Every structure is written in structure tokens, then in C-alpha cells.
Amino acid sequence: MRKELLLFPFHVMVRPFSGFWDLKYDDMGNLRIAGAIVFLVFMSVVIQHQYGGYIFNNLNADEFNSLVQMRNVLLPYFLWCIANWSLTTLMDGEGNFSEICMVTAYALLPIAVILIPNTILSNVITQEESVFYYFFNGVAAVWFLFLLFVGTMTVHQYTVTKTLVTIFLTLVGMAFLLFLGLLFFSLIQQMYSFVFTIYQEIQFRN
Amino acid sequence: MKGYFPKVRLSAALLLILSMVTSTGAVSYAQAPYVGYNYSSKGETIPAPVAYKPDRVISGTAAGTGSFNQPKDIFVSQDRQIYIADTGNSRIVVLNERFEYIREVSEFDHSGRTDTFQAPSGIYVTENKDMYVADTENHRVVHLDDAGKLVQIIESPESEILIDNFVFLPLKVAVDKAKRVYVVAQGTFDGIMEFDGDGKFTGFTGTNRVRFNMADYFWKMIATQAQRDRMRLFIPTEYTNLDLDENGFIYTTNSDANTAVPIKRLNPTGIDVLRREGYWVPSGDLKFLPVGEHSGPSLFTDIAVGNSGMYSALDVKRGKIFTYDWDGNLLYIFGKMGEQVGTFQTPSAIDYLGDSILVLDRALNHITVFHETPIGRLINQAVKGHFKGDDELSAELWNRVVEYDANYEIAYIGISKALLRKGLNKEATEYAKLGMDKGNYSKVFKRHRKDVLREHLGSILSLSIAVIAGIIIQRTIKRKRRKTYHA
Numbered sequence: 001m002r003k004e005l006l007l008f009p010f011h012v013m014v015r016p017f018s019g020f021w022d023l024k025y026d027d028m029g030n031l032r033i034a035g036a037i038v039f040l041v042f043m044s045v046v047i048q049h050q051y052g053g054y055i056f057n058n059l060n061a062d063e064f065n066s067l068v069q070m071r072n073v074l075l076p077y078f079l080w081c082i083a084n085w086s087l088t089t090l091m092d093g094e095g096n097f098s099e100i101c102m103v104t105a106y107a108l109l110p111i112a113v114i115l116i117p118n119t120i121l122s123n124v125i126t127q128e129e130s131v132f133y134y135f136f137n138g139v140a141a142v143w144f145l146f147l148l149f150v151g152t153m154t155v156h157q158y159t160v161t162k163t164l165v166t167i168f169l170t171l172v173g174m175a176f177l178l179f180l181g182l183l184f185f186s187l188i189q190q191m192y193s194f195v196f197t198i199y200q201e202i203q204f205r206n
Numbered sequence: 207m208k209g210y211f212p213k214v215r216l217s218a219a220l221l222l223i224l225s226m227v228t229s230t231g232a233v234s235y236a237q238a239p240y241v242g243y244n245y246s247s248k249g250e251t252i253p254a255p256v257a258y259k260p261d262r263v264i265s266g267t268a269a270g271t272g273s274f275n276q277p278k279d280i281f282v283s284q285d286r287q288i289y290i291a292d293t294g295n296s297r298i299v300v301l302n303e304r305f306e307y308i309r310e311v312s313e314f315d316h317s318g319r320t321d322t323f324q325a326p327s328g329i330y331v332t333e334n335k336d337m338y339v340a341d342t343e344n345h346r347v348v349h350l351d352d353a354g355k356l357v358q359i360i361e362s363p364e365s366e367i368l369i370d371n372f373v374f375l376p377l378k379v380a381v382d383k384a385k386r387v388y389v390v391a392q393g394t395f396d397g398i399m400e401f402d403g404d405g406k407f408t409g410f411t412g413t414n415r416v417r418f419n420m421a422d423y424f425w426k427m428i429a430t431q432a433q434r435d436r437m438r439l440f441i442p443t444e445y446t447n448l449d450l451d452e453n454g455f456i457y458t459t460n461s462d463a464n465t466a467v468p469i470k471r472l473n474p475t476g477i478d479v480l481r482r483e484g485y486w487v488p489s490g491d492l493k494f495l496p497v498g499e500h501s502g503p504s505l506f507t508d509i510a511v512g513n514s515g516m517y518s519a520l521d522v523k524r525g526k527i528f529t530y531d532w533d534g535n536l537l538y539i540f541g542k543m544g545e546q547v548g549t550f551q552t553p554s555a556i557d558y559l560g561d562s563i564l565v566l567d568r569a570l571n572h573i574t575v576f577h578e579t580p581i582g583r584l585i586n587q588a589v590k591g592h593f594k595g596d597d598e599l600s601a602e603l604w605n606r607v608v609e610y611d612a613n614y615e616i617a618y619i620g621i622s623k624a625l626l627r628k629g630l631n632k633e634a635t636e637y638a639k640l641g642m643d644k645g646n647y648s649k650v651f652k653r654h655r656k657d658v659l660r661e662h663l664g665s666i667l668s669l670s671i672a673v674i675a676g677i678i679i680q681r682t683i684k685r686k687r688r689k690t691y692h693a
Binding site: 054124126 | 248639644647648649652655
């Protein structure tokens with residue numbers, strides 16, 4: 001059973017329709033595996049940035065920061081899950097939050113699977129052969145988007161149009177969440193500095 | 207034992223003298239009124255050793271010819287004589303290479319009567335020492351021979367491609383080997399005026415493209431005719447200066463503050479063929495303040511083409527000289543605005559005197575002479591070596607440049623190229639990496655990869671055959687075992 005669960009994400013990758021169905025109704029998904037996949041994707045992005053071939057690597061080694069990569073992977077992931085869940089609960093979606101998290105994570109797998117070998121490839125090809133590198137990167141992105149689309153459709157039992165609309169609205173929702181988050185931090189900061197200033201004033205009085 | 211004593215004292219005295227000599231030597235190199243810097247491949251400003259330092263300042267009085275008044279152009283002829291267009295005094299001053307007065311030309315015989323210049327602001331001297339003067343306020347270009355005798359006068363041209371009320375105000379002039387005369391005139395937006403050997407106007411060359419931004423264009427589209435008439439016109443920018451290289455190609459600078467290509471190299475048909483293979487397009491400073499004093503991109507007022515494809519452009523906004531090599535790599539930057547020796551108020555013209563650089567200042571009325579420092583010399587020699595095709599020599603010099611300045615990334619490219627020629631592909635990839643040159647790296651890496659494959663193909667193949675054979679054997683054994691188990 002354990003081995004089956006571990007291999008299941010790869011099955012989803014190539015058989016998305018039946019795969020996501022099994023994930024939802026046959027209890028084949030596993031949150032811990034989903035977490036591991038997201039972590040793997042994060043690592044693969046870091047690896048590509050750190051060890052990508054010189055010709056394809058525009059990174060300034062002085063400015064390398066894995067936290068930026070973390071922000072680029074983990075933040076959109078959670079934003080997507082939250083926004084998607086918030087919307088689909090209102091739009092008769094049948095998926096619950098953990099299912100959304102699993103589906104999104106399982107859809108991310110092609111990125112990890114392709115990016116790591118592609119990084120190795122990037123170290124042995126020249127500029128003229130760069131087409132392959134960019135092609136595989138593109139394949140990873142397209143594959144991921146396709147899986148995400150099928151996953152969203154299956155887990156919420158939506159039609160194609162409804163799925164597309166949901167995806168668009170989820171993106172809008174992500175922007176809203178970002179905006180609210182920034183607003184929250186900004187207000188907290190101002191409140192903090194206000195309280196701190198009053199504290200200082202009182203302290204200086206005596 | 208006694209015999210040693212005087213020897214020791216002598217060597218001690220020698221050491222003292224030696225240390226004094228070297229210390230004074232070091233001090234004289236350390237002095238430059240500006241900070242050396244350059245731009246890295248990432249576009250960051252990085253400190254660099256000063257490549258040129260001011261040597262001396264030549265005023266008109268020092269040269270023995272009375273002080274200059276608003277001189278606008280300087281030209282060094284092939285026999286190393288220095289011609290200065292002393293605009294305010296309406297004369298041309300000629301100095302020798304030691305900056306001693308030879309003669310001045312302020313009048314010439316014009317079909318029987320004496321004629322004079324009026325505010326000449328451009329000068330060009332050909333190989334056989336014919337002098338072409340852009341006699342601005344007289345609306346003409348005067349061509350004198352070596353003896354100061356008038357050969358020809360190019361008057362205001364008449365042509366249907368010129369606007370009706372055209373006023374010919376020649377500012378800068380250059381002449382190629384075929385005696386074609388190129389003139390940058392004030393208020394001409396159509397490019398450089400070209401005259402044939404007989405002084406006949408043949409047309410414009412190298413017209414600057416009209417540039418406008420999308421917002422302006424949009425507003426103009428929806429505006430009424432009356433509004434449109436009152437709007438700013440979209441006109442191409444003027445050239446500010448020009449110089450010719452050995453092949454008769456025209457290097458130009460223009461006055462557009464926002465252009466992506468402030469320096470151009472025009473071929474005989476007027477097409478820009480400047481090589482821009484460096485990290486950045488030759489355009490002076492990459493980083494500058496967006497607003498305030500001395501803000502905005504560099505504004506070039508003159509350009510001088512040296513030998514081996516090097517050229518230096520003079521930035522009038524911040525008083526800097528930017529030198530580029532044939533490929534468009536920024537080699538070094540020097541100069542500054544100020545009041546000291548080696549700084550400028552209104553730099554107006556630049557030219558090479560051998561490897562020295564002369565800069566004429568219009569406000570300070572003097573010439574500043576810049577000499578190479580040791581590193582400037584190394585860089586120049588290395589660039590020359592590479593231009594001549596002697597990559598081995600140039601690599602050796604680049605190695606010494608790197609000893610001075612490990613941040614000098616162009617040097618690594620030079621070394622990489624030389625290593626590639628020697629066939630040391632692996633080392634060449636390392637240096638191409640250090641030089642941040644992806645194109646070159648890719649080229650070198652391809653060869654390196656071929657080497658590696660050629661060396662290891664046999665072992666890779668035999669290893670993979672062994673692995674495959676192993677797998678097959680293992681499987682057959684497994685199958686046989688299973689059979690025996692079932693049986």
C-alpha cells in the first residue's frame with residue numbers, strides 16, 4: 001500500500017483523468033506526499049538556479065537567495081489553494097481544502113521531474129542547442145497547467161467552461177489575497193510604530 | 207671581519223636611496239583628480255585603477271600665441287601637429303607635438319583680397335596637410351593648402367532637398383581620402399551633409415531616425431489640426447560631431463539624450479555598422495541620476511578614433527572620456543568636472559596624440575594632456591595586440607592587467623581567446639566564464655565537450671555495454687530460478 005501511494009503521483013502525471021478521480025474517490029492521495037512534492041519542486045527550482053549551465057544561468061552568485069525561490073514556489077502554491085478553496089465553496093465545488101492542496105501539489109510534479117534532468121542537460125549543451133533546454137522548460141510548464149486544469153475539473157466535478165472561469169477567478173482571488181496581506185502588514189506596522197512612539201514619549205517625560 | 211663593514215653600509219645607503227626613488231615614483235602615479243571606475247558585466251559600478259592621468263595643461267599663453275578664446279575644435283594631423291580652431295579669436299593655431307607655437311592662420315588670400323575667418327568652430331587636416339575649416343559665421347567651409355593658400359570655398363549649397371530658408375552654419379568638418387567633405391551643420395536634422403571633391407552638395411548621409419514615444423503619438427492621433435500645429439514636432443536629432451577612421455567610415459556622436467545609440471559608425475551608404483559586442487552598447491555612463499544636477503545619460507560632444515579600432519568619446523555633461531575598443535567593450539573611463547588640473551568646465555573637443563589624449567576646454571581656454579598610466583598602457587597594448595591578431599602577446603598583457611585589477615573582465619575574454627587558439631579548451635572555458643562572455647563560452651565549451659567525448663567515448667561505450675549485459679544476465683538467472691522453483 002505504501003509503495004502504491006508513493007508511485008501514485010507518477011500515475012496521475014500520465015493518466016490525469018482517472019488519476020485525479022482515484023485521488024478523490026479512492027482515497028489514493030496523501031497530504032504528506034503532497035507536501036513532499038511541493039518541497040521537491042522548490043528544491044528543483046533552487047537547483048536550477050544554483051547549478052544551471054553557465055549559458056542559461058543569468059544569476060548573479062552574489063545575490064543568490066533560496067528564500068526568494070521559496071517565495072516564488074510556496075507562496076503562489078498556498079495562495080492558489082486558499083483562493084481556490086474560498087471560491088469553490090461558494091461555487092458548488094465538491095472538493096475540500098485538503099483535496100485541493102493534494103491536487104495542486106500532484107499537478108506540480110512534472111516541474112520537478114523535468115527541471116532536475118533539464119538542469120543536468122543545461123550543463124552539457126551549447127548556445128545553439130539551447131532550444132532543447134527552453135523546450136523542456138516549456139513542456140514542464142504546459143504539463144503542469146494541463147494537470148492543474150484537469151485536477152481542478154475533477155476534484156470539483158466542474159464542466160470545462162466552469163473550470164476555466166474558476167481558474168481565472170482564482171487568479172483574481174490570489175491578487176486580492178496578496179493585496180489584503182500587504183495591507184494587513186502595513187497597518188500592523190503603523191499601529192506598532194504608533195504604540196511604540198507613545199511608549200517612547202511617555203518614557204522620555206520623566 | 208673588518209672588510210664587511212663598509213660593504214654593509216654601502217648597501218644600506220643604496221637601499222635608502224632606492225626606497226626614496228620608488229616612493230616618489232609611486233606618489234606621482236597616485237595623483238589623479240578623479241576616481242577610476244568601470245562597469246562590470248552586470249552593469250554595476252566597480253572601482254578600477256586610473257588608466258589615464260593628466261600630465262599638463264597647455265594654455266594659449268603657455269604655447270606662446272596669446273590666450274585662446276572659446277576654442278571649439280582640436281585636430282592632430284598625421285605628422286603630429288596640433289591644430290586648434292580658436293573660435294573666439296577667429297583663427298587657427300598650429301602647435302607642434304611638444305606644444306610649441308608654429309604658426310597661426312587667421313587670414314588668407316581670396317582672389318586678390320585678404321579674407322578672414324569668423325568664428326571657425328571646426329577644423330580637419332588631411333594626409334597631405336590640406337586644411338578644411340568650418341567657417342561658421344561666414345556660412346562656408348574653407349579649404350586651404352599647407353602653405354595657407356586658398357584652394358576652394360564651399361559656400362551655402364543650393365539643392366531642392368534643402369528647405370527654402372536654409373542657413374548654412376557648418377560646425378564640424380571631416381574629409382575622406384576621396385576628398386569627399388562631410389559637414390555637421392547647425393539646425394540640419396537630415397544627417398551629415400556630404401560634398402564631393404569639387405565642393406558640390408551631393409546629399410545627406412546617416413539620417414537619424416525620428417524617435418517619439420507612444421503616449422505622444424497617441425495624443426497626436428486624437429488631436430485636432432489646430433492642436434496638432436501647436437504641438438512639438440517629431441524631428442530627428444542633430445549630430446554633434448564626427449571623425450573618420452582609417453577606412454573612411456564616419457564615427458558620429460549625436461545630441462539626443464534618450465537615444466540607445468549615441469555613438470554610430472556610418473559606412474559609405476550611411477548605415478550604422480558600429481560593433482556592439484561588449485556587455486553593453488557604447489553609450490557612456492550606465493548608471494546616472496534620473497533628476498537633478500548632472501543627471502541623465504551621457505551627452506557626447508566629440509569623438510576621436512585612435513589606432514587599432516579604439517575610440518574615445520567626450521561626455522560634456524559630466525566631463526568624462528569613455529574609451530571603447532573595436533568590439534565596443536568599455537575599456538576605461540576618466541575625467542571629471544571641476545577646477546583642478548585634469549578636470550573640465552566645458553570640454554569641447556578631444557583627439558589622440560599618439561597614445562596621449564588631448565582634451566580642449568572651451569570655458570577654461572586650454573588643452574589638457576592625458577598620459578597613459580602603466581595599466582592604461584597595458585590595456586592599450588593588449589587591445590592593439592588582439593586587433594593585429596597577435597593573441598598570444600595580448601593574452602600575456604591581459605594577464606598582467608588582471609594582476610593590477612582582477613575585476614577587469616574583458617581581460618579574461620582576451621585570455622580565453624588566446625587559450626582557445628592554443629587548443630587549451632578546458633582552460634579557455636574557465637576564462638570565458640570569468641569574462642562573463644556567454645557567446646564565447648558556448649563556442650569554447652563545444653570544443654571542450656568534443657575533446658572529452660573523444661577521450662572517453664570508448665570507456666563510456668564499453669561501460670554501458672557491460673551494464674546492459676549485466677542486466678540481461680541477471681534477468682535470465684532470475685527467470686531460470688523462477689522456472690526451477692515452479693518446477
